[in-house]
Amino acid sequence: xxxxxxxxxxxxxxxxxxxxxxxxxxxxxxxxxxxxxxxxxxxxxxxxxxxxxxxxxxxxxxxxxxxxxxxxxxxxxxxxxxxxxxxxxxxxxxxxxxxxxxxxxxxxxxxxxxxxxxxxxxxxxxxxxxxxxxxxxxxxxxxxxxxxxxxxxxxxxxxxxxxxxxxxxxxxxxxxxxxxxxxxxxxxxxxxxxxxxxxxxxxxxxxxxxxxxxxxxxxxxxxxxxxxxxxxxxxxxxxxxxxxxxxxxxxxxxxxxxxxxxxxxxxxxxxxxxxxxxxxxxxxxxxxxxxxxxxxxxxxxxxxxxxxxxxxxxxxxxxxxxxxxxxxxxxxxxxxxxxxxxxxxxxxxxxxxxxxxxxxxxxxxxxxxxxxxxxxxxxxxxxxxxxx
Numbered sequence: 001x002x003x004x005x006x007x008x009x010x011x012x013x014x015x016x017x018x019x020x021x022x023x024x025x026x027x028x029x030x031x032x033x034x035x036x037x038x039x040x041x042x043x044x045x046x047x048x049x050x051x052x053x054x055x056x057x058x059x060x061x062x063x064x065x066x067x068x069x070x071x072x073x074x075x076x077x078x079x080x081x082x083x084x085x086x087x088x089x090x091x092x093x094x095x096x097x098x099x100x101x102x103x104x105x106x107x108x109x110x111x112x113x114x115x116x117x118x119x120x121x122x123x124x125x126x127x128x129x130x131x132x133x134x135x136x137x138x139x140x141x142x143x144x145x146x147x148x149x150x151x152x153x154x155x156x157x158x159x160x161x162x163x164x165x166x167x168x169x170x171x172x173x174x175x176x177x178x179x180x181x182x183x184x185x186x187x188x189x190x191x192x193x194x195x196x197x198x199x200x201x202x203x204x205x206x207x208x209x210x211x212x213x214x215x216x217x218x219x220x221x222x223x224x225x226x227x228x229x230x231x232x233x234x235x236x237x238x239x240x241x242x243x244x245x246x247x248x249x250x251x252x253x254x255x256x257x258x259x260x261x262x263x264x265x266x267x268x269x270x271x272x273x274x275x276x277x278x279x280x281x282x283x284x285x286x287x288x289x290x291x292x293x294x295x296x297x298x299x300x301x302x303x304x305x306x307x308x309x310x311x312x313x314x315x316x317x318x319x320x321x322x323x324x325x326x327x328x329x330x331x332x333x334x335x336x337x338x339x340x341x342x343x344x345x346x347x348x349x350x351x352x353x354x355x356x357x358x359x360x361x362x363x364x365x366x367x368x369x370x371x372x373x374x375x376x377x378x379x380x381x382x383x384x385x386x387x388x
Contacts, residue, residue: 006282013099014235014242015384017046017228018349023191023340026120027222032064035115036072038224046228047239048109053228055080055107057094059114059343061087069113080107086258088297088374089272091344092382096248098229108230114345115224139257151299152217154259155376156209159302161267163211166317170211173301174202175323177215180298180331184338187360191219192338216301218336225345227352232387243352243384246368247284251275252378259376270303273310273372276381280370281312284383288313291383292366293354294328295347298335303375311370332361344373348382355386 019041021027021034035058043050053075056066066081080101084090091114098110116122148154163169181197184190197215205214235242253271255264264271281287288311296307305319314322323330333339333350340346351369353359359366366386373380 009096009099009103009248010246010283011244012103012232013229014232014244014387015095015227015348015352016230016235016238016240016242017042017048018226018352019043019045020225020342020346020349021115021223023189023221023223023342024119025191025220025222027117031115031117032068032072034117034222034224035062035064035069035113035226038115038226039069039073039111039113042111042226042228045240048228050074051076052109053111054078055098055101055110057082057084057097057110057112059083059087059090059094060085062114062116064115080110086374086377086379088299088343089377089379091297091348091373091380092248092371093250093373093380094345095227095229095245095348095382096250096380099245099248102229102231108234110229111226112229112345113224113226114343117222118341119220119222136258139260143260143262148260150209151259152212153209155300155302156212157262158267158376159211159300162302162306165268168317168320170213171199171203172305172320173211173216174199175320176298176301176304177202177337179323179326180335180337183332183361184334187334187339189360190334190339191221192334212300212302215337218299218341221340221342223340223342225342225349227345227348236387241356242387243355244387245382246286246385247280247383248380249276249279249283250378250380251279256378261376268306269316270306270310270375272377272379273307273375273381276372276379277311280381280383286368286383290368291328291370292368293332293351293363294330294370295333295335295351295372296331297344297347297372297374298331298337299341299374301337307372307375329363332359332363347371351382351384355384
């Protein structure tokens with residue numbers, strides 16, 4: 001795909017199976033076992049067996065390699081295996097890679113997965129503990145010595161600039177938290193099931209790194225999520241309603257770094273997501289008005305607002321009012337703030353459920369869904385649609 005031209009991937013592959021473990025704070029089992037459980041559940045959901053799979057895609061951060069998961073899950077020969085870098089930015093790109101493999105005949109059935117003990121094991125929120133020397137890590141050397149050690153601290157810099165640019169207060173971020181937790185409260189799979197919050201609750205939560213409060217930050221989760229991708233033609237013979245990949249994109253902006261792109265001309269937006277947005281709209285032929293449900297990566301609330309603006313749902317600086325107006329169903333599973341932090345993979349599963357008509361918080365007539373991956377890093381996105 002070019003950042004300047006429409007690609008031809010749309011309509012050639014579909015997500016036909018989704019599967020997850022329970023979402024917890026202490027899974028009591030290995031990350032490999034979580035991955036295998038999710039993969040097997042997704043295959044059962046798709047009406048396929050391990051012997052049908054010939055491709056695997058995951059994150060570079062996953063501790064369970066493709067061939068190890070394949071062996072443990074009873075999957076045989078593989079003709080395609082791939083890993084995507086940049087943490088949560090990889091989520092939608094796993095499906096893009098799978099769709100590319102299917103569309104070109106490199107593989108017929110590809111499983112995408114992510115599994116970790118992110119609460120009981122390595123906690124990303126603890127920040128940088130140790131890093132081997134690398135060209136990529138050198139950029140962090142300009143930030144870490146000055147106390148910017150955690151994801152929250154990295155995001156806080158851009159969040160503060162956003163508030164300054166548009167004359168807003170930290171309460172603007174609370175609308176995202178309230179919406180997410182509202183949907184999570186009615187989702188039995190969500191960690192915060194039965195626990196909605198108000199704007200007052202958001203404003204009363206403790207500071208993490210100003211202007212971010214506790215309720216602006218996603219949770220930490222143990223669990224696994226898997227997705228099964230195959231051709232649209234084959235999907236029509238399977239038991240589930242296929243979620244067709246209408247468009248898929250990756251994006252990195254100019255002067256891009258991982259979470260610390262502070263030397264750009266403007267810190268009040270997300271240029272990498274702007275790249276993704278332009279590609280998705282160009283390839284799908286759609287616009288914001290065509291989207292029925294949006295599942296936007298919500299590791300931190302300010303970046304949800306910036307994503308809405310990058311995609312053109314509203315003018316720059318107007319996203320808080322847009323969210324408050326509830327004109328677009330957003331993160332109907334509860335998001336990573338409310339359901340679980342699975343590096344965005346559970347968000348893709350929610351988009352699939354909306355198209356199937358099986359979501360807990362089902363939006364009537366949902367036929368076009370937008371999903372995004374992690375922001376502040378090179379990222380990715382999808383538009384999934386109902387078949388036909």
